[in-house]
Every structure is written in structure tokens, then in C-alpha cells.
Amino acid sequence: MRGFDRINAVLPDELVLEIFRHVESKPSRDACSLVCKRWLGLERLSRDTIRIGASATPDSLVKLLSSRFPNIRYVFIDERLSISLPVQYGKRRRISRAVPSIGRFRDGSDQSVGGDDGIATSCLSDSGLGAVGDSFIKLEKLSLIWCSSVTDLGLRSFAEKCKSLKSLDLQGCYIGDEGLAAVGECCNFLEDLNLRFCEGLTDTGLVRLVLGCGKTLRSLGVAACVKITDVSLEAVGSYCRSLESLSLDSEIIQNKGLLAVAKGCSLLKVLKLQCINITDEALQAVGVFCLSLELLALYSFQKFTDRSLSAIGKGCKKLKNLTLSDCYFLSNKGLDSVAAGCPELMHIEVNGCHNIGTDGLKSIGKFCVRLSELALLYCQRIESDALSEIGKGCKFLQALHLVDCSGIGDDSICSIAKGCKNLKKLHIRRCYEVGNKGVIAVGQHCKSLTDLSLRFCDRIGDDALISIGQGCSLQHLNVSGCHQIGDAGIIAIARGCPQLSYLDVSVLQNLGDNAMVELGEGCPLLKDIVISHCRQITDIGVRYLARKCTLLESCHMVYCPGITEAGVATMVTTCSRIKKVLVEKWKVSARTKRRAGSIINYLCVDL
Structure with a gap:
């Protein structure tokens, strides 16, 4: 019956709250809050x-957010993100375009960004951090990313108010001991x-922290803190069991320092x-000592050898993730x-790792039968048949990344396609020996593939994508720089x-409007497209794409001589959900x- 409320009259607050907690998407939650005042409050x-x-x-x-959201x-708080405040939170009023926008909160405080203290007001201060502690009484996790105005005084004030805090990220903050x-x-x-880029810290501060909460500390990150030495890690090893x-x-x-951690922290997993x-x-x-280790990542090591990995192999039987x-x-x-x-x-x-080659990959294929993801980047000693054992032994492989592996060719990709039929993601970049044959095999055997990237593999042409289109239901496709690919x-x-949501076809010189028309007809879920450096695409193709792909959110179209001011205007006015358009400045009309x-x-700005 029209005008009859079938929800609010029946569902109690507790049930509506539980429903909202299961809505993860912020836009969906925002939409729910607009239904009625009751839903807004709940x-x-x-x-x-x-x-x-x-x-x-x-x-x-x-202060404003704490009054509206009491259960945070x-x-x-990330000051790298540039987010403008609304001009006002109360009634609408006209604002002259000739002066900077100046708003006023309901509590009477200014939103002005001008004046002598403009720089200071754009950063969270000690008083603001104190307000966080006062306002969010249930706070468990706080991230302060590059909050350069926060000092020791503000952090102490906050810590005294939020004694139940479980997680603290101080990345880039100039706090001290x-x-x-x-x-x-x-x-x-x-x-x-997390203490990444906290340059003001020394061993004194970290040791005192460990003495206070070392018994509960489970995760610690330290980077670019030049005054933190082995002394701190020895304290971690002694108190952070x-x-x-x-x-x-x-x-x-x-x-x-690392010896102290290894001996003292036997529960270490990452x-x-x-x-x-x-x-x-x-x-x-x-x-x-670290027999529970599950993830090991080693970067830029120049003073250790195979003896280290031999010890890891003998002791860390639970290891699941390895990065070298x-x-x-x-x-x-x-x-x-x-x-x-x-x-x-x-x-x-x-x-x-330039000394790791084909034999190492064969060992992985022989012993790592549970392998689900393999990434090989800049491995010049890997030969064409290196992945044959991976195809035979790693039946559960779901993701394969290959970058600048010049020795890998079609034979390797065919081995993967025939043996790893559960493959969902295949990313290949600048592997110039990979051609149509390997990708055709993927289309024939890997029916679960949803994410394919073939960037700058210049031997791959239309035949490869025809096979993929017939055998897979892709959601993401990147064929940037594969110049043999055209409309077909x-x-x-x-x-x-039809499930395609992301497409990058940049630098495809033979791609034209016919492909854009077909994309508009066949891919209604397309959200992001990159057509930069496509010289054959014109306003006609852009107009059809914009009219049919109603979910489009971003479009990159620089260096496309066939796209004019009219095409840009069509894109931004037709696509109601568009959030980003990358284009040359001279193609954007005043309107x-x-x-x-x-x-x-x-792409370019005036200097």
C-alpha cells in the first residue's frame, strides 16, 4: 500500500543496526542513511x-565527527590525502566566487584557510589529538599518517585518555622519546x-615503551629511524615474548639486534x-629459533648466502610466504x-636475484605442491622450460606474475596453461618471447581466468585475445603496448x-571506434578504461562508450588526436558516475x- 512503512513499523533498532554492520560499502551505507531520519541516526x-x-x-x-558518530x-588521520571540507554544515547560503570559501561550524569555529596561521590550521594539532582522546571513548585503533604538528605533549595527553588503545600507527610523525x-x-x-619514518625517536623512547607494554605487543614496524639501534631490538627480544x-x-x-629477537621471540610468524x-x-x-615463522621477506641483502636459506628450510617448516x-x-x-x-x-x-635460475624453479615445482602464487621479476637466468615443472607439480597455482624474464617463452606458458587449470590471474610484462601460442593455450585450458595483463608483449596479437574471449570470462584486462592487437x-x-570492469588498451595504434562500439554493447559493467595513445579512436567511439557503459568511473585518454573537446565534454556529461578523466588541458572547454x-x-600543466 502506497505510503505504508513496511520496515520501520516492524523492525526494532537492534535488527536494523545489525543489518547496517553487514553493509561494508561506504556508498551503500551513505545511501541507507538517506532513507529517513531514523535510519540516519541508526x-x-x-x-x-x-x-x-x-x-x-x-x-x-x-569534534564534529565525534558528535555524530559516538561508537567509533x-x-x-592521513594528512597526505587532500580532502576539502564542506563549506557549511547548516543552512545553504551564497558564497562569492571572488573570495576564498570560508565556512563556520555550528559551534562557531571558523573553517578559514587564509590568514597568518593558515598552515597551522591545515594540520592536526596537539589539541586536536586531545579531542580524539576525549571524543572517541571506545577508541582501539589510531593511525596518524604524516601528522607533522603533533608533538610529545599531544601524544602524552592522548595516551592518558585512551588507555585501552590496541593499535597505533605514527608513520611520518615528528614525535620524540x-x-x-x-x-x-x-x-x-x-x-x-608502526614507527615508520619517525626520525625523532631514539633507543630511549622505544626501550621505555617496551618496558611498559612489551607483554602485549604483537606487531612492530620500524623504518628509517636512524637513531634506533641494536639496543632497542635487544629490549624487544627480552620483553616482547x-x-x-x-x-x-x-x-x-x-x-x-636480530639475534636477540630470534632467541627471545619464539612465536614470531612474520x-x-x-x-x-x-x-x-x-x-x-x-x-x-623461530619455528612458527610463516612469512619471510628479505630485501636488498648483500651479506648473506645460501647458508641462511638452508637454515630456514631446516627449521621453519610452517613457512607459507617467501619474498627474496x-x-x-x-x-x-x-x-x-x-x-x-x-x-x-x-x-x-x-x-x-640474478643467480637464481631454471634449476631453482624446478625445485619449486617438484616440492611446493600447495603453491598458489608465483612472482618472477627481473630473473634473467630463467630459461624457456623453467616453468615446465611448475605446470606439472603446482596444480593449485592461481596467480602467476612474470616481469622482464627474457628467457621465458611460449613453451613455459603452455606448460602452465595445461597443468595449472585453476589459474585466475596471469600478469606478463616485457617478456618478448611470449606470443600467441602461449596465450591461446591459456584461453583453451584456464577457464577460471579473470585477470589478464600482457603489457608490452609485442608478439601477442588478435588471435590470442580471440582465444581468451572464447574461453575465459575476464574482469580485468591490460594489453597496453601490444601493438599487434587491433579491433578484432x-x-x-x-x-x-560481459563481466569486464577494467580495460587498458593504451598504445594500440590499430584500435578504432568499432572496438569501442562493441565494448559499449557487450561490457555494461565497465568501470575503468585507458585508451591513451590510441590514434584511431575518435569522438564517435567515446560517445558510444559513454552512452552505453553507465557505470564508467574513470577514463584516461591523453594523446588521442581523434578525440576533441566534444568527446571530452560527452564523457564528463554523459557518465553520471565518472570520477576521473585524464586528458590534455587544451581539450577541456571552459564550459x-x-x-x-x-x-x-x-597530463600537462602550465609552468
Whole structure:
């Protein structure tokens, strides 16, 4: 019956709140809050997370949000994000375009960004951080990303008010030892701490924190803190017996610190290291003492050898995720030790390890039967048949990434296609020996493939995409720089992949309007498209695409001589959901700029 409320009259508040908690999408939650005043109030009560970017008056914004969302447990403040505040929160009023926008909150505080203190008001201050502590009494997690105006005084004030805090991220904040020590004294339930780029910290602050909350600390991240040395890690090893995750990026840390952690933190599950001064001695200790290790990532190591990986293979039987990046002295022998000793491995990434080649990959295929993701980047010693054992042994492989592996060709891709039929993601970039034959095999055998990227593989043409279109239902496709692909290949994708949501066809010189028409007809779910450097696409193709793909949110179309001001105007006016258009500045008319200036991004700007 028209005008009869079939929901509010029946459902109690508790049930509506529970429904809102299961709506994860923020736009969907916002839409729900617009239904009626009751739903608006209940939706605000159900929210537990807010994110705040750089704004004119973050302190006032914190107070405003706390009055509207009383049950917030997670607060993220990131001053790298440029987010403008609404001009007013009350009644609408006219604002002259000749002067900067100046708003006023209901509590009377200004939103002005001008004046002598304009810089200060655009950053969260100590008083604003204090307001976070006062306002969000249920707060469990706080992230302060590059909040440069927050000092030790503000952090102490906050810590004294939020003693139930469990997670703290201080990335890029200029806080010192006294502020961190206050956290250790007051926040005795702290579990996660991130200190990336906290340049003002020394061993004194971190040691005092560990003394206060070391028993509960489970995750610690330290990067680019030049005054934090082995002394801090020794304290971590002594007091943080429950530590499960350590991420360390330092040119100062030596073996002594990591040895202390390995011996003292036997529950360690995640270890990420970028420490140029650590050698085999420390990593061998990890293999001996950290028997619960599940993830190991080693970056830019120049002083350890296969002996370290041999120890990892012997001791860390639960290892599931291994990343080796720019580790110059590792060879096939070390990778073989890990593959043979860690049967639980599911993710392996080898990046720029120039002494690892075909034999190492064969060991992975032979022993790592549970492997689900493999990434090989800049591995020049891997030969054409390197992936044959992967295809035979890794039947559960779902994702394969290949970048600048010049020796890998069609034979390897055919082996993967025939053996790894559960493959869902295939990314290949600048592997110039891969051609139509390998990709055709993928289309014939890998029916679950949804994400395909073939960037700058210049031997791949239309025949490959025709096979993919006939055999797979793609959601993401990137064929940027595959200059042999033209209308026929993209038309096959348009007709065979109706679920396609992302498409990058940049630098395809033979692609024209016919492909755009077919995409409009066959891919109604398309949200993001990149057609830059496509010289044959004109306003006609753009007009058809914009009219048919009603969900389109972003379009990159620079260096397309066939697209004029009219095409740009069509895109921004026809697509109601468009959020970003990348185009040359001279193609944007004054009228288009007035109507959609906020979504236009320019390739070049005036100097």
C-alpha cells in the first residue's frame, strides 16, 4: 500500500543496526542513511571507522565527527590525502566566487584557510589529538599518517585518555622519546605499533615503551629511524615474548639486534627485513629459533648466502610466504633448500636475484605442491622450460606474475596453461618471447581466468585475445603496448567477457571506434578504461562508450588526436558516475571545466 512503512513499523533498532554492520560499502551505507531520519541516526550509531584527510580545520572536524558518530573504534588521520571540507554544515547560503570559501561550524569555529596561521590550521594539532582522546571513548585503533604538528605533549595527553588503545600507527610523525614513553606507560594493552619514518625517536623512547607494554605487543614496524639501534631490538627480544610480526628497515641494525629477537621471540610468524648489515649469523638463528615463522621477506641483502636459506628450510617448516628481492648472493641451492624443507609454501616472489635460475624453479615445482602464487621479476637466468615443472607439480597455482624474464617463452606458458587449470590471474610484462601460442593455450585450458595483463608483449596479437574471449570470462584486462592487437581482438573480448570492469588498451595504434562500439554493447559493467595513445579512436567511439557503459568511473585518454573537446565534454556529461578523466588541458572547454572541473586531471600543466 502506497505510503505504508513496511520496515520501520516492524523492525526494532537492534535488527536494523545489525543489518547496517553487514553493509561494508561506504556508498551503500551513505545511501541507507538517506532513507529517513531514523535510519540516519541508526547508521551513525553503527559506524565504527572514520577516515580524515588533510582539511582546513582538522581539530574542529574531529569534534564534529565525534558528535555524530559516538561508537567509533578506529580513527585514521592521513594528512597526505587532500580532502576539502564542506563549506557549511547548516543552512545553504551564497558564497562569492571572488573570495576564498570560508565556512563556520555550528559551534562557531571558523573553517578559514587564509590568514597568518593558515598552515597551522591545515594540520592536526596537539589539541586536536586531545579531542580524539576525549571524543572517541571506545577508541582501539589510531593511525596518524604524516601528522607533522603533533608533538610529545599531544601524544602524552592522548595516551592518558585512551588507555585501552590496541593499535597505533605514527608513520611520518615528528614525535620524540617522551611521547612514545607515555604510550608505554599508559597504553598497557597495545598490540600493534608502526614507527615508520619517525626520525625523532631514539633507543630511549622505544626501550621505555617496551618496558611498559612489551607483554602485549604483537606487531612492530620500524623504518628509517636512524637513531634506533641494536639496543632497542635487544629490549624487544627480552620483553616482547608474544611478538608475532616484525618489520625492520634499517642501515644501522647489526646481527646483535636480530639475534636477540630470534632467541627471545619464539612465536614470531612474520619477519620483513631490509637491513644491509645483517649476515648469515643472524638469519641462521631465525631458522633455529623461530619455528612458527610463516612469512619471510628479505630485501636488498648483500651479506648473506645460501647458508641462511638452508637454515630456514631446516627449521621453519610452517613457512607459507617467501619474498627474496635483490639478494645478490643467493643461488638455486638456497631456493632448493627452502622448497624442499618448507612444504607449506603458498606464495613465492623472486625479484632481481640474478643467480637464481631454471634449476631453482624446478625445485619449486617438484616440492611446493600447495603453491598458489608465483612472482618472477627481473630473473634473467630463467630459461624457456623453467616453468615446465611448475605446470606439472603446482596444480593449485592461481596467480602467476612474470616481469622482464627474457628467457621465458611460449613453451613455459603452455606448460602452465595445461597443468595449472585453476589459474585466475596471469600478469606478463616485457617478456618478448611470449606470443600467441602461449596465450591461446591459456584461453583453451584456464577457464577460471579473470585477470589478464600482457603489457608490452609485442608478439601477442588478435588471435590470442580471440582465444581468451572464447574461453575465459575476464574482469580485468591490460594489453597496453601490444601493438599487434587491433579491433578484432578487443571485439572478441567484448563479446565473450560481459563481466569486464577494467580495460587498458593504451598504445594500440590499430584500435578504432568499432572496438569501442562493441565494448559499449557487450561490457555494461565497465568501470575503468585507458585508451591513451590510441590514434584511431575518435569522438564517435567515446560517445558510444559513454552512452552505453553507465557505470564508467574513470577514463584516461591523453594523446588521442581523434578525440576533441566534444568527446571530452560527452564523457564528463554523459557518465553520471565518472570520477576521473585524464586528458590534455587544451581539450577541456571552459564550459566543461565549470561543469566537471573536480574530476578533470591534466597530463600537462602550465609552468
